[in-house]
Amino acid sequence: MKSEFDICIIGAGMAGATIAAYLAPKGIKIALIDHCFKEKKRIVGELLQPGAVLSLEQMGLSHLLEGFEAQTVKGYALLQGNEHTTIAYPDQHLGVGLHNGRFLQQIRASALQNESVTQIYGKALQLLENERSEIIGVSYRDSMSSEIKSIYAPLTITSDGFFSNFRADLSNNEKTVTSYFIGVILQNCDMPFPKHGHVFLSGPTPFICYPISNNEVRLLIDFPGDQLPRKHLLQAHLETNVTPYIPECMRNSYEQALQEGGFKVMPNHYMAAKPIVRKGAVMLGDALNMRHPLTGGGLTAVFSDIQILSSHLLAMPDFNNTDLIHEKIEAYYRDRQSANANLNILANALYAVMSNDLLKKAVFKFLQCGGANAQESISILAGLNRKHSSLIKQFCFLAFFGAFDLVREQILNLPKAIKLLWDAFFIIKPLIKNEINLFAFANSYFSKIKYFPPLSYTAKIQRP
């Protein structure tokens, strides 16, 4: 069926709005559908790692970070008891802390200013198929009239976030909840290390903070388990596991925030990407793939996916050949897996490490030593180093360093050292199995490229 659109994008969130903002100026005709285009106050996607910032720069979209008090982040600070260590991002790269809602509105405005984008207020309901079971568009409930309508396009991108309605059609995986994040904003808060992301390791579970505007700091507190914390449990968790470990300089802002309430609680999911490749549709963003947000890797993955998918789509002369679109979708799924494996493995491995006393101490000491290992580790966290060999090497170094350190302290610690190695192995093994395919790994191992260049493809593209 001939359609007035090249692409129909379901969900104008971080993924959907950004790919629309990137592709629309290149003349691609886009229908952008969402049931809500208003600014929301969310606790997600507020720290952009340098890898995400780099992707925006490479797409020519970094100006979207300007004009709303987004904050520069230079690196990380880890705090445990009375000790701390800081690690700068490598090679002068910078991260950014921001209000997700404000950032998203800028991206949406940038997409919608293009004549080739049609904004559609509505809730997407069902993918439409032809007689060959190819996807040809989507039905939606129009927000104004409540009528059920349809949009047709040769390609439908489902980017409707972590509660995606379309996984049953396009994915083979189930999401699992690893823990919850309790989010609160601290006003006029002095952090121990300005312009740094902070990871607090003193309590039984980690909490993190980073600046999101000139006078606001986002505090995200982990609540372990897969059950939504009830009010009294949440209160008890804060009193016992968080309040005693808040540094003195943050205490006033923290206590004021506690009095005012207004916590937001969000589930932290893990879901490896297991796409079902179908003609006419492709998944993007949290709908396809999720990892623990401890490392702030979500948007790095989303933006690099957008670069990879776009580069494949822009290599086509137009959107008339559905077989060619299908080939491009396959290529995107293949390429994105190796591009994102480090982000996914690190996020979930680090969360497990931080929840394990022996490994938590080891990681702190390991990074405290500084030097090349700390630099390589932060470049992986920053989303700049996507080589699987680097990640596996650093994880092994960490485990052996921790085990050796225990034995060096006291030979009687040998059973603890063995447990540490055992735990480390069982943390990393299933993640590697889920995220890395051996062919991609061999490829990356022999590659001489230190930093994964997400836009190595762009040289080939550029349509008028």
Ligand SMILES: Cc1cc2nc3c(=O)[nH]c(=O)nc-3n(C[C@H](O)[C@H](O)[C@H](O)COP(=O)(O)OP(=O)(O)OC[C@H]3O[C@@H](n4cnc5c(N)ncnc54)[C@H](O)[C@@H]3O)c2cc1C
């Ligand atoms: C607690 C938490 C903290 C996080 N912190 C960070 C961080 O600091 N840094 C980072 O990089 N990542 C972070 N992430 C991850 C990051 O926020 C996500 O990866 C990113 O927002 C995913 O973007 P998305 O477009 O897939 O989903 P979303 O941004 O959620 O967008 C989905 C869009 O789809 C729309 N939609 C949904 N259903 C329909 C429908 N049926 N019809 C039409 N529209 C629909 C929604 O209205 C929404 O606009 C965090 C995640 C969590 C849970």
